[in-house]
Amino acid sequence: MGLIDKNTIKKLAELARLELSEKEEDSLRGDLDKILSYFEELKEVNTDSVAPMSGGTFEKNVYREDKADLPKRGAIDSFPESEKGFLKVPPVFE
């Protein structure tokens, strides 16, 4: 228990660019601690010579022609801000 302290929550929220209230930080800290301690059961499983499974069933490379399609009109309309058919982003460096 106690793997997640207040600073860890703040750091994770910063990494995920998620603004949290003081109250949210407290309740999420408790939730995460409880959930992570449930995961402890995995320690009893021997996985020494086991390969990780990343999902999928019969995955293999699928090739297609490397060409760009212009986004459909609707895609641009749904941007919160656009200019001359381009996505508008606030300055990154100020």
Place this chain on the structure above:
Amino acid sequence: MNLKNLTIKKFHEGLIEKKFSAKEATEFFFKRIEEQDGEIGAYLSLAKDEALKGAAETDKLITEGRQVSVLAGAPLAIKDNILIEGRVTTAASKILEKYESSYDATVVRKLKSELAIFLGKTNLDEFAMGASTENSAFQKTKNPHDTTRVPGGSSGGSAAAVAADMALAALGTDTNGSIRQPAGFCGVVGLKPTYGAVSRHGAIALGSSLDQIGPLTKTVEDASIIFQAIRGKDEFDATVVDRPFKIPDLPEGVTDLKIGIPKEYFIEGIDSLVEKGIGEAMKKFRNLKIQFKEVSLPHTKYAISVYYIILPAEASTNLARYDGIRYARIPSVPENANLREIYLKDKGAGFGPEPKRRILLGTFVLSAGYYDAYYSKAQKVRTLIKEDFDKVFEEVDALITPTTPTPAFKLGEKSNDPLSMYLADVFTSPSSLAGLPAISIPVKNYEVGSGELPVGFQLIGRHFHEADILGLGKLYEKN
């Protein structure tokens, strides 16, 4: 019109025999929705004008004596994490409240080509994260069998719409049980196809190594019809594998199939009604001369831990795109906010508690110093869970289990305890992690207090062997 017993098959026959028109049927469903949905809350949005336009198209073809598909004019409901062009798709999240879809999901495009009709978009747990539909940012859906109980989730709106005769059938998505568990709670059929059987293009991604789209229907036969219509290769989803699919002839095609009973699913602590239900289902299969064999899947108990490491990892990655720049932006983000403030405030105000919990959990298990202990470990145990299934499928053709450990629980019962909500998926999780097809089929309703609640059972098949479980399910439902 009697909507209660109307299936896709009967609906199609009624149309062809001109017992009713598609327009009449569509209007009838909207009337039913007006009467019922105030109490049930299955739909987030309706599209009456477009639906009636679609119905008129089918009616015209039928009047002209043209052949139409079995799904032509069929009024369906679509879970609101699947895109329909020009319609708002919210994923039941404030962060996408104003997001208008600019294209059709592949499954929607395929259903449109069969002239199916979409009545509306149904409620879900926010971004399909939940097992009760209580995590929706907009409304709580009630179980039509008992409105003090949840419909299950995350496809709770779709399951409730079908169970309350507010749609002929519906589409849902299933990442860890989100089609099968609500199907079980609402007394309808729910199919999660094999990972790689149906394109997810245009479904809002939750866990990309797990997500599948599938039908919620009144009968196994209807589930086969929709599965057949939506499956198959798609240039927009590279995980889809083209495999032949043909429902076997009954009963010859399925009587040789052997069903395994995995002992780990018959543990103490399952509800007595669920025990009764699964017993009844097995008795019926035995009477139909289906052979059973007890088998063991020793890593079953680790599925929830594995899932709740892998899923948040994938979800935190998938949800990073909702940043207030490329999709809708929350109105409370200040006009002159800089880029960093837009990110922080849009996500902070846009995501509800469960997405926030999983974003942080996913960020944690992927972070330096914890990756090996959590994420990598979970991926390895996932391999062991899959290998358990590989082994038993050398001896048996399908597995039978309860769909859920309990019938539908009360609204609010688990909503303050995330871990107990996570455990509601304990019987549907292992097959999801292994990518296997699985179906929930209702047994019957049992008396609970002054009302009745449905109980369902689950059949799990080999990869791309939907035909086996659908065939067994059809045999079950015809007898």
